[in-house]
Amino acid sequence: MGPLYTVPENIQKENTVEKKLAHLEKIKRTFFVYRVDAGSCNGCDIEIFAVISPLWDPERLGFKLVASPRHADILVCTGSVTRDMRYPLLRAYEAMPDPKIVAAVGACGCSGGIFHDAYGNWGGIDSHIPVDLYVPGCPPHPATILEGFALALGIIDQKLKKTVHDNDNGKVPFDGTSILNNSLFERDIYVESKSLMGYIHGRVLYKKYCGAMKTAKKADDVSEVTELMKHLVSQEEDPRYAECLRVLHNNVYMQWLDRMMIMGDEGKNQYLIKGA
Amino acid sequence: MKILEFAKKEKMVTRDFPVVPYEVTEGFRGKPEYSYEKCLGCGACAVACPSNAITVKKDEERGLSVWKIDYNRCIFCGRCDEVCPTEAISLSKEYVMCVLFDKEDLTVTGEMKLRKCDSCSRYYSTERLHNYVYNKLISAGWDKATIDEKAKHLKFCPDCRREQAINNYVNQMTKRG
Amino acid sequence: MKSSDILYLIIQVIAIILISPLLDGVKRIMLAKFQSRRGPADVFQTYRDIIKLFKRSETMPDCGTWVFRTAPYLMFAIMATVIAVLPIMHSGSALSAAADLFLIVYLFALMRFIFGVASVDSGNPFAGIGGSREQMVALFVEPTIILSSVVVVFLAGGLTNLVEIKNFVSSPQILKVLPVFIFSGVAFLFATYVETGKKPFDVAEAEQEIQEGLLAEYAGKRLALAHGALILKQIAIVGLFITIYIPWPVVGNPFVSLVLFLIKLLVFYYFASFVEGVSTRLRIGDTRLAASGAFALAFISLILFVIGRVG
Amino acid sequence: MEKTEVKGKKFISELGNLFKVEVIRHQPDDQITILVDRNDLPEVVKTLYYKMGGWLSTMAANDEREINGNYAVYYVLSMEGNKMEEGDELPPEEKCWITVKALIPAHDPVYPSVALKVPAAVWYEREARDMMGLVAEGLPDQRRLALSDDFPAGIYPLRKDSIDYREKFAPYDLVKEPDYDFLYPEGEGIMDVPLGPTHITSDEPGHFRLFVDGETIIDADYKLFYVHRGIEKLAENRLDYDQMAFIAERICGICGFAHAVSCIESSENVTGLDVPLRARAIRTICLETERLHSHLLNIGLASEFTGNVTAFLQMFKIREQTMEMAQVLTGGRKTYGMILTGGVRRDITDVERREMLKYMAKVEADFKECLDGVIDSPNFLKRLTGVGVLNKKIARDFSPVGPNVRGAGFNRDTRYDHPFDWYKNIDFKVPVYNDGDVLSRVLVRAGEVFESISIIRQCLELLPAGPVMVKKAFVEPYSHSIGYVEAPRGEDIHWTMHGNAQKVHRWRVRASTYNNWPSLRFQFRGNSVADAPLIVGSLDPCYSCSERVTIVDVKKQKTKIIQMEDLKKYAITRKDSPLKN
């Protein structure tokens, strides 16, 4: 299979980098945008719509969404190019006056996203036409889209640069210390935290719990830890965290102590932290 | 005309965005931030990533494991964050990430030294992962013998390890009878 | 023809053309206000848009003939002609041979003709529908425009020259026939509003329904000119209304007259943007109903005129 | 989940008197699958549909050659009563899902068309022909539906032995794009008006060919499925259950979460996995948040299509608040990244709860006022009244869903008919309007916005304690079940057959809009061109939803006797990464 699409010579001639830069200079405070959905899930399109909402209002930068590609300065494309949408996309590209800026919005537009290698699509917009502006995100936040426009128009500078880390010194981010002298305890706490509150809040929970544990003089002294935890729970403003801290203490910690045979069955109840 | 009365209530809601940054909420799923120092090169994120935005490739010639994230393809689901054992990759609040002309600007690469298998001297894992696992083993509260026994396996590539394991197993079986 | 008239004519048309994007800019800011957003950076946004369009390269449909290519120039020039002949700055009778009411009405028809042909020439189905709608809208409003203005012509003694009509209306005689004048004025105003193609009557260039009709196929400078021609058309029809119905206050100084005219225009745009801001576009069939109401008003003014003459 | 009595026995025994019926499976609580002969298929479906008050919810064609040497088709009917009149409805304890299965021999992939008897099946059968090569004999419309026109003929991507999922056949040259065979009306003086695929009023690609005389639409035809990307094949190599949720979300940018829930619940349903209550409540909250922003968008768009941009933007302003709400809830403006099998990925803490309640209050007050302003305009009402009417009979024949059918006088709502997640515990009304026009649909949506706000409030107030996630259970190979969710646009049905090795064998997504499309043609007729975008918009169509034909089809791994070595390998690989949680 040859190239999917060769940009006609007369279009190519008018779309050199110099001409594009000159064009960007010209449209600094007035740019017309035509939007092509080349097969996205419409998440990006809705977010482009959201950009037009009063909260972001790009008209102050000179933005206008136009109904025909012949009016456009910037072609905003979303979606991995599906087989069927390839033709409309190319038609819009050819109908647009030169020089033209093509922006790919969203993961699918930039590179095909999650669908990049499925048989029904061709991957990102740049599989067919040269793309000038990449707006990643799935879907991109309206702020990101607006930032993309601002970047293209030279209002702000590009923040990201290609980064390559290659100074491996072999150091590892773990020093081998552990609360109960067994890193598996932390693992269990971490697993239970995630199961209780998901990965984001779970991590906060984990840090709260472990942070408190670390302040304990003797982590396997059940009465001290229980007091510590009771204090922590009572200090906790958020009832949900309080509840989950209790669960961690009652289920994981107590089980570990059981397993380490530090605590007998009798009196176990007195160390359980009861809910409010 | 009633709609105008509604409009009057909030006269102007437009944010002054590129000038004044937009405040995102706590827990925003923004750009996954890569911390090279914390990364082990274990590849858990690459396995979990639904969209193949994260790849880990072996560069046998240079003896490096090349970890790469392509934000172009990232769907910001946070699975990498969820599975990463060291928080080397975690979602940040960053939403400013557009690039002009060159999409390579949206990639972050981390190269890590690979470790050769003690047995077949082929690259199999990063030095870091090996060291990390070793540290974890030490801290797992086992006795020295167990640790040594387990640490031995770390020095071999999966193929060799499997072979050894089978051999051991078979040996045990035959020993037992 | 006095040479000063020619000079005034030129100043008048250039001034109005140069100021017309400003009106659009004002409208955009007004609309932004209704929509709780900031809107364009300043009132000069439309200037920037248009200048940029002039600088863009062009594409066009492959089936377009010379009609399509020249239409923006022609439409622009026709509307500039109408604006030029309106007796705003110049009131010399020498130009009155060009400032005839029927002439202006038929210049609008000429504009419509070119608009229609260019629409179909573009080959675009939406433009075609837009071209057809443009004619239909004219069909709805033209009777009102003619009837109400003819009533004023009757009042003025049968003279169809705008200069004469203006002179008559600004004379105290108008007070005697005020009811007739007001009815016909309201009818004309309504027809004017419909003819400007503002919401809710923007059926021919509706952006959502038919993708801006004809404009969809233009790019670059021709888009700028076609767009400009449509803006000028609005100004021309409003200007006709102002000339016939609101000539006051009469001032001798032509420059003051021009400024007064622009202020009246601005007032019209200001109120129009209120209507535009909150109204729902009518279906073309409903446009007809609205237009027939205006015709009824115009007819009432005729009856009043007849009764007044008999009584 | 407590075991309830198996529903739907009544229908099966009645059906058994007429046809040879074999009950092959009871899924948990309310899903029954019956096997019939392929020649009985049309009559069985017709009987269930018209006589017993079923609605066609989905149809899945499946390649079961590796299991039993046949292809199979599954017609899933939602038994809820005809609902043509007030009270013509089954009692809640009888409502259930009946899946009619028929085997189709591999050497003769033909079955009699059901669409002749039950028009609602027409798209399903066209699609089955595209994707699986199963020919519905007698189907009047044999055109391609899902596959693009430039896709080679004779290749059925969903057959297990067809193409690799990455196979990309060469496209045509731009000017040589193949023509789609529209149903051009016969007669002179008719003009084609193309609406889409990149029309300013629709943010997604769909091509409507309106055949007009002047302003009046004589007839319409459409080519959709512009966004068919073949996700199904993707999953063969790449996706497991955990990743499926993320691709399900990306079926649609607006109702993605509904798809994800539907997808995940279809796999949870088959094992009867007891999802924690807290997770269910959070799912419900997210679903309703999604409904909120979707409906706000649609009501706004109705204003925009009629030219009232001010009302649109004001509505959008309110919608932005719901988006912020979603951001608080899920970390993104779309309710994405929330769900995995067994629960949800994120919790709602008190901070978020309070934030949500604050937003709810503002949204409710603003929406009330703004809606007042929108509805206040007599022109607006005039533009909406009597436009795009969905005839009651046509509605019954085509099984549309969501506000589309509720605007036509049917109280079909999955939340009400087949309560899932937390809806059993919640008090809500189903707004129904009878005129079937665009206005009715807008009013239904407006009513649902208030209901959604009330549902979210109830959920937040009653949020149960406990974990948000439990461990997955083992799934029996080749078992299948459906997951159902009421998305903003109507019922989403995911039919899943599980493979062995804990991966999916076939995943059939039926998005809500898919069921609304076929009857759109009749809603167009006789209206004016000006109303066309409005009519399309009033369905709140989700092109990408329906076009995805997201039959994610994970290639099952070969069954084999597990060797000792493999067992060990498994053990070793697990040990290999002891730190991976």
Added chain:
Amino acid sequence: MSVIYLMFIAGAAASLLLYKFQKAAAYIGFGIPAAASLYGIWFFFMNLTGTSELVVQFPVMAAKFTLDPLGAFFSLVISLVGFAASIYGIHYAEEYRESVSIGAMGFFFNLFMVFMLMVVSASHVFWFMVFWELMTLTSFFLIHFNDSEKTAKATILYMVIAHVGGAAILAGMLLMSSAAGSFYFQDFKGAGVGPVMATVLFLLFFFGFGSKAGVFPIHVWLPEAHPAAPSHVSALMSAVMIKTAIYGIIRTCMWLPLNEWWGIMIIVFGALSALLGVLYALTQHDTKALLAYHSVENIGIILLGCGVGFYGMATGNAILAAAGFIGGLYHVINHATFKGLLFLGAGSVIFRTHTKDMEILGGLGRKMPLTAFAFLIGAMAISALPPLNGFVSEWFTYQSLIQAALGSGVAGTIIFTMAIVALALTGVLAVMCFVKVYSVIFTGTPRDEKIWEHAKESPALMVAGMFVLVAACVALGLGAPYAATKIIGVVTYITGTGFNAAAGISVKAVSGSVVSPVLISIIFVSMLFVPIIFTLVFKDSTSTMRKTKPWACGAKYSSRMQITASPFTGFLRQTMNWLYRSEVHFEETNGYFGKVKYSSHAKDIWWDIIYVPIIKGFSGLSQMLSVIQNGRMQIYASYVLIMLAVFITLAIFG
């Protein structure tokens, strides 16, 4: 005068002799009338003032031709269009090379021309009627050259109505001459007929001539018959022949003591004809039928002017009468030029595409640029767009109507004002109609690629014929002040008084209102510099215009998306369905899933309302007469000849 007549007769004879040599017949048969017409243009123009006579001795009785300014004016119109049609015909006749004898066509063409000229100069009842009938007869034969099923029907209809009208005229003439006691026209004026008699005569003449002119509601034959003829003949028939009827009305009304209500009646019929004519024209998609309906419209506009003229004469307001007639007569010559031009243009399209159906045309402007340009000028002229000629005459008509309204009572004011509104509406609709015609034929994408591929520019003489009339349209527009003075001369002959209709470069109405096509053109041209200057000032891009397919929302463009005639007026048809009573047929072919069948045909409802009952009534009669009716055209022609013989007998012995 005799020279001209003789040249035509010689042309007729020559082409008859050359009937075996098709090419020569075309050049001679149409070349001679071209020369004759060219001479006629000069001759009649010089004779616009003053009267000349010509007496030809025929065996039975002498024929007397009097060329007064009115006759000369109409002769000028005939010659003008005749000239264009003749040179056009030289190449156009090739279309008929295969099927008919061009010699015969030339023969009838020449005779048709000369009989028309003779009608407007005949000054004796007998000769007037004879030439009137001969004119009808020759036109009938000319129509017959396009032999087809539809033509046969059209010609029968034409003959029937022409003869009903002819009978009315004859009756009127005979009554008039019996009242005056003379058969000579010059004795009719002031013959002293009583008011009742005058009314009867007026009605006979108005409807008699009206049937020829195609006044509503006797217009139904016109759109059937005119399109049936070869295009240059259609041009003559539609542009000129029906003007002889206007001539007849003016001529006869000059004899009668006028009543102001007759003027108003003419106005009402004029307004109705104008509106209904254009409304029915809009729904046509046969180019020539559409143009024929426009003749109905323009006859209406002419009658509006003439109506004011008669009203003025009746009320003794000669100035008002002059104001009305200048509008009417100016429109006579204008309509002749642009309608002739449009028919020639339509003929040119048919010549290259062999179809009259607009629905399948399109994009011809790229293939036939000259024809397109000529047609565009014609279209703009007929739409009364300034600065072309149509505008000037309509402007005069507006002015006269305003004056009439100001000078009449309550009812009169309202009727005249409504006539103004009707005229304005007619203008709007005409614009719509000609946007449709021009753009559907010449612009956009062709619906039928094959036809478009084969089309090319018409031969030189056809183009020349069209451009003669283009020049006339432009000249009559820009040269309006000069033309107006000439026409006011003719008007003065009718009304006895005139007024100064020209003021420098402007034309001037009685009220004193002035308008100047030249001035507006100058302003327009100078305004064209504004956009050009803008373009030059802001010019930045050097790239050339790039062409792509029309933007169809990204879908593949198909020629089915090009708007055509029917959809263009679809909404109008639906809005005015009470007028069209469209027969809409809608059918689903295959239940829910098949295609639909749809057709919608607008009808001329007056046919149903007025004619169908009459036809039904006569159908019984025709059953009886079926013995002598065998459907052959020649037989019908012989009936006409027999009728002529009856006239002759009557005239001689009556």
